[in-house]
Structure formats: C-alpha cells, structure tokens
Amino acid sequence: MSFGYLVPEFPGQTHTFFWREIEELRRLGARPRIVSTRRPRTAAGAHVWAERATAEASFLFPGSPGRLLEATWLLLSTAARGRLGPLTREMGRALEEVDIGRMRLLGLAIAGAELAMLARREGWRHVHVHSCADSAWIALFAHLLTGLRYSLTAHGPLRDYGGGQKAKWSRAAFGFAITERLRGEILAELDGSLPGEFAVAPMGVSPERFSRRTPYRPWVPGTTAQVFSCGRLNPSKGHDDLVRALALLVAGGHDVELVIAGEDDGDSGYRGRLEGLIDASGLADRVALLGSVSEEAVRAELERAHVFALASHAEPLGVAIMEAMAMGVPVVVTGGGGVPELVEDGVTGLLARAHAPWMIAGEIARLLGRPELASRLGSQGHDRVIHRFTSATSAAMLLQRVETSARISAGDGRSLS
Secondary structure, three states: OEEEEEOOOOOOOOOHHHHHHHHHHHHOOOEEEEEEOOOOOOOOOOOOOHHHHHHHOEEOOOOOHHHHHHHHHHHHHHHHOOOOHHHHHHHHHHHHHOOOOHHHHHHHHHHHHHHHHHHHHHOOOEEEEOOOOHHHHHHHHHHHHHOOEEEEEEOOOHHHHOOOHHHHHHOOOEEEEOOHHHHHHHHHHOOOOOOOOEEEOOOOEOOOOOOOOOOOOOOOOOOOEEEEEEOOEOHHHOHHHHHHHHHHHHHOOOOEEEEEEEOEOOOOOHHHHHHHHHHHOOOOOOEEEEEOOOHHHHHHHHHHOOEEEEOOOOOOOOHHHHHHHHOOOOEEEEOOOOHHHOOOEOOOEEEEOOOOHHHHHHHHHHHHHOHHHHHHHHHHHHHHHHHHOEHHHHHHHHHHHHHHHHHHHHHOOOOOO
C-alpha cells in the first residue's frame, strides 16, 4: 500500500514524531512516500535519521525545470479538456476571502500539479497531510486537478494555519485532530464543512526508544537536582518562565540545575534574549542551552533528570512531555491546550498555570521534597503514555483510513491524469 505522506519543511528539529510514524507504517507493510514543501529553515542534522529522511523526500519547492514543465503540462492539458473550472473557481474564492497574494496562490497551484504528477508517476491515490496551512492548499489543488484523494491532521488551532479552512477540509476524504479539545473547537468552527470522518488521532512516541536503562531515582538531599526541558527556542514555549522559576528555587535554597534542549526557531532572536535573562539572573552556571540535539541525546538527559518541566503558553499536546513520561520522569507542565488530556494533575504529573513562574517553582519543589510522589507520578505517567500515546497507534489509525480511501478511489474508475 503506497501513499503520499506530506509534512511541511521536513525534516525539522521537532519532527521525530513524523519519522517514527513513518517507521511504524512501514512495519505495518505500508509504503509511505515522503513529500515536503521545502527543506527546513532550521537544520535537523542532529537527528541521526535526518539524512536518510532528506534523501527519501521529494521537495515541491523549488521545483526542478523538469517537474515544473510536467506541472505546467498538466495545467494546460486540464484546461484543454475543459476541466480547469473547479480549480479556477476555488482560486477565485481564495483571492476574495483569504489574505493571500495572486503569485503565492499560483505557486501553490503549481505545487498541487507537481504533487498530482508525482502521485500519477508512482501510482498512489491518496496523500495524507500533517498540516492544514499551505500544504492543505497544495493537496486540495491536486485533488481538483486529478481527483487525488487527501486527508488532513490538525496539530493546533485553525487560526494558526491561515484562511480557507472550509475549502481545505470540505473536500478531504477524512481528517484527524490530535486532541479531543482541538476536535471540539474545529467541529464548532467548521460545522458542515468537515469530511464524514473526523476523529482524534493523538501524536505518540516510540516506547522502545524511550525506555530506561536504569531505574528512575528521585532527588536525594545533598546532591544537585536536575531539571530537564525540551522544546524549540520560541517565546510560546515559555522557557523564560522556566528560567525565572529556577531563580526562585535557587533563591529558596535549592541546589538545582536546568538543561534545555532545542534551538532558536527561525533565528527569532529568542535565544539571545534567553541568554540575557540567564546572565541577569546569575544562573549562567546553572542553566545549559544545548541547542538542537538528537533523539539519543534527549533520552540521555531524561535518564539523568529528576524532573521534566515545560512552561508552554498553550501546548497542543506535547511529544516532549510524552517522551519524559515514557521514561518514568515526573513532569511539571503548564495546563494549556490539550495537555490535560495527557497529564492528569496529581495522577500522571503536575499542572501549573502558564506565565506563573512561582507556581512552576512550587511544583518542582514539591516533587523534590516528596520522593514517593515523584516516583508514583513517574510510574503512572509511564503507564498512561505506553497505553494511549504511541506512534504505533497513530500509524494504525492512519493506514486503516488511507486503505479505505484508496479503495474508493480505485473503485470510482477515475484516472489520476
């Protein structure tokens, strides 16, 4: 079973989940064909799988002369057969209703033609898109040109993915949201414009890659407590609040260090501001910014951590949180977005308010002072992830629906040309 698997700007530093899902799909006998919009702006070279993923992927931008000629031929031949109407009508509506320029929209239409031609050459009838931003336009345009079926996964609120959402979703074969909360929000926003099947498919981790080599041990007084965090260096991740929480802990007499894995997201300057805050707080010897690191390095940091903490303003779900829980590390995380579906306060971790460093500090101190609580939350968090949040689960859900979609496409007798 071959199908397209489209992830924008793949492989990026936060894309381990996608690669693990691809691996699980292959274990199930599927042949996902990796497609991406363009190479990522932030290198993912720290991941050992990144080089292989890049070699396997087909990038739609910038298009090669040969592919651009193929795409142009498809557009012209479709026009000659009088079948360009649906595409031009949708582009016209987009120009009227969405803040998108003509040249950008034309570029997306050409990319849609490239995607359709790739599917035709390789013989697959469905593409799954892990986004509902520009990549969804591309899949929609490919569908309007050739009938290539597509599906979408929403990884966050629709407001983060631009306009045209009703058009993008209404022609999808099926759709996923990564949390119940997000699904409910989209149902309310796009009522009447969603595909017949719109389910929850949580992101997940690979348990065998995030299993401990040594048992988890809570912090022991007289030693330095280790707090680990992982997330791209972006203001939305709240790393500055975590640094402020560390300052409060140190001021309260705790011997504690913080390690943050993740790199500046698109050279935003946030890393520089974070380094300035660390220096101004007198924490230069207690906070380490590792930059973008491999999955293996993250696992090693979790092996030595006493607490995992993440101060995101509104995390859609949180693969980094899942990785910590899978390794039995107790977590202190903010409760925005879909995190409460993963972390039940006092049962599988501790929740704090976003933008509240004092609360984050208090919950970390609580775990350090109560080793039995740290061990219990770590164990129960591990069980929750292993049973409900694995990449094998999401891969099985996706493959089942893609196979159904491909059968429908084959049954309607329409040639993808």
